[in-house]
Amino acid sequence: MVTYFKDIYSGLVSLFIGMEVTFKEFFKPTVTVQYPYETLTMTERYRGHVELIENDEGKPNCIVCGLCQRACPSACITLAGVKPEGEKKKVLTKYILDFTRCSLCGSCVESCNFNALEFSKEYNLASTRREDFIFDLLQRLEDRNK
Amino acid sequence: MSLTLLNVIFAVVVAIAFAAANAAYLVWAERRGAARIQRRPGPNINGPFGLLQPPLDGIKLMAKQLIIPGGADKVLFIAAPVLAMYPAIMSFVTIPFSDTIVAHNINVGILMIFAFASTGSMSLIFAGWSSRNKYSMMSAVRAVSQSVAYEIPMLITTITVVMIAGSMDLMEIVHQQSRSILHWNIFPLLGNSHNILMPASFLIFFICTLAETNRAPFDLGEAESELVAGFHTEYGSMGFGLFFMGEYANIVIGACMTTILFLGGWSCPFGLFPGVWWFLLKLYLLIATFIWIRWTFPRTTIYGLLNLSWKILIPLSLVNLLLTAGLIKVF
Numbered sequence: 001m002v003t004y005f006k007d008i009y010s011g012l013v014s015l016f017i018g019m020e021v022t023f024k025e026f027f028k029p030t031v032t033v034q035y036p037y038e039t040l041t042m043t044e045r046y047r048g049h050v051e052l053i054e055n056d057e058g059k060p061n062c063i064v065c066g067l068c069q070r071a072c073p074s075a076c077i078t079l080a081g082v083k084p085e086g087e088k089k090k091v092l093t094k095y096i097l098d099f100t101r102c103s104l105c106g107s108c109v110e111s112c113n114f115n116a117l118e119f120s121k122e123y124n125l126a127s128t129r130r131e132d133f134i135f136d137l138l139q140r141l142e143d144r145n146k
Numbered sequence: 147m148s149l150t151l152l153n154v155i156f157a158v159v160v161a162i163a164f165a166a167a168n169a170a171y172l173v174w175a176e177r178r179g180a181a182r183i184q185r186r187p188g189p190n191i192n193g194p195f196g197l198l199q200p201p202l203d204g205i206k207l208m209a210k211q212l213i214i215p216g217g218a219d220k221v222l223f224i225a226a227p228v229l230a231m232y233p234a235i236m237s238f239v240t241i242p243f244s245d246t247i248v249a250h251n252i253n254v255g256i257l258m259i260f261a262f263a264s265t266g267s268m269s270l271i272f273a274g275w276s277s278r279n280k281y282s283m284m285s286a287v288r289a290v291s292q293s294v295a296y297e298i299p300m301l302i303t304t305i306t307v308v309m310i311a312g313s314m315d316l317m318e319i320v321h322q323q324s325r326s327i328l329h330w331n332i333f334p335l336l337g338n339s340h341n342i343l344m345p346a347s348f349l350i351f352f353i354c355t356l357a358e359t360n361r362a363p364f365d366l367g368e369a370e371s372e373l374v375a376g377f378h379t380e381y382g383s384m385g386f387g388l389f390f391m392g393e394y395a396n397i398v399i400g401a402c403m404t405t406i407l408f409l410g411g412w413s414c415p416f417g418l419f420p421g422v423w424w425f426l427l428k429l430y431l432l433i434a435t436f437i438w439i440r441w442t443f444p445r446t447t448i449y450g451l452l453n454l455s456w457k458i459l460i461p462l463s464l465v466n467l468l469l470t471a472g473l474i475k476v477f
Contacts (some may be wrong), residue, residue, distance in 0.1 A: 008336050008458060012349075015443070018442050019439070019442050020436060022183045022438060022441060025183050025185060026179075026182045026183050026438075028185055029185070029187045030181075030182075030186055031185045031186075032187065034187065034190075056449070138446070
């Protein structure tokens with residue numbers, strides 16, 4: 001008989017404790033991010049697809065050594081360059097990243113000795129067409145500088 | 147008070163409008179409240195604070211086709227959502243909001259409200275039976291056992307209050323409580339009852355209201371995680387909409403009854419600003435508690451539900467009834 005009333009009492013108390021918890025939560029600020037309207041800044045070490053790094057003049061740092069192309073395990077990278085008359089270094093003319101095959105391993109970034117490649121912070125990638133994921137990084141660099 | 151045809155039409159229209167508006171905006175309040183407790187913003191796109199969400203949901207539901215599953219009992223299938231909504235609307239006719247705001251006060255108001263409320267569970271049974279769906283059937287079975295289990299303590303508690311008041315007239319019950327805040331039926335000793343168990347009585351009535359309106363933690367009829375959506379699994383469009391509105395209208399009725407029976411109806415504490423807003427304030431505080439409870443507690447099991455009623459609520463309410471009867475005799 002005593003345990004019967006004890007159970008009722010302790011059960012009732014536990015209910016009120018639970019209600020106290022939700023009551024406190026009710027007045028705390030919301031924590032969700034309303035995604036399309038507000039976005040979080042990506043963390044420092046986030047690995048998006050690779051992006052070319054530009055120098056002060058807005059040209060890519062790349063010297064077309066081709067190490068990234070060779071380092072890539074999935075052969076995502078296709079690049080080409082020409083050596084203009086009277087210049088010492090090659091100039092990049094084409095840098096295609098096939099992101100459909102990229103596994104974001106970062107071997108290309110690691111292999112680059114000229115500070116020409118970095119991970120972007122791009123995460124809004126969605127498309128219904130395969131071709132949209134074949135990025136022309138040189139074009140993207142120009143678009144960024146516009 | 148004479149009942150002309152015009153009066154009747156006016157009363158019915160106001161009752162339906164009040165029930166529908168409450169049902170629509172309680173859904174909004176529920177979603178916003180749930181969101182706050184879970185630290186989300188809730189519906190906030192349509193209109194300021196998402197206030198346009200209920201009418202837009204209504205338009206969406208009305209625009210949809212009502213699909214009747216093959217092999218379903220058509221008459222019962224269509225009747226069930228109507229049965230879910232009408233007891234609430236009928237009950238509003240006799241609920242007094244203040245001395246003057248009442249559609250038609252009858253001297254057996256409590257009896258009428260409970261009579262209509264008990265037909266509410268019929269809608270769940272009809273819906274579950276007629277859907278020709280295993281989940282709905284299970285839900286109907288649960289609804290029967292639940293309504294049988296919880297109507298008993300609810301009615302015993304109500305009898306306690308009726309004995310104290312000596313009347314089934316809702317107006318009369320409120321008038322007896324309106325002398326001071328200490329005469330509200332929830333407060334023991336100094337009130338009308340002299341019964342120290344009245345707060346427990348209030349709790350029992352409140353828990354039974356939760357169970358009778360199929361609210362969490364007693365929403366075993368719906369039980370999304372076990373029974374898909376229970377009795378309204380097969381309902382779409384406004385059939386589902388009516389069940390939903392019926393649920394919220396029943397919550398309003400339950401909160402109205404709790405206010406009238408235990409919290410002194412529209413009577414104001416310490417004579418401050420007497421008026422109908424005291425009734426509305428108590429009513430919406432109770433409804434807020436309903437929402438608060440729903441988003442605090444997980445659903446009970448069917449055994450837990452029945453044990454609570456048969457082993458705890460019914461014995462306690464019987465003890466309370468006897469004690470009250472004894473005290474009325476003594477004082």
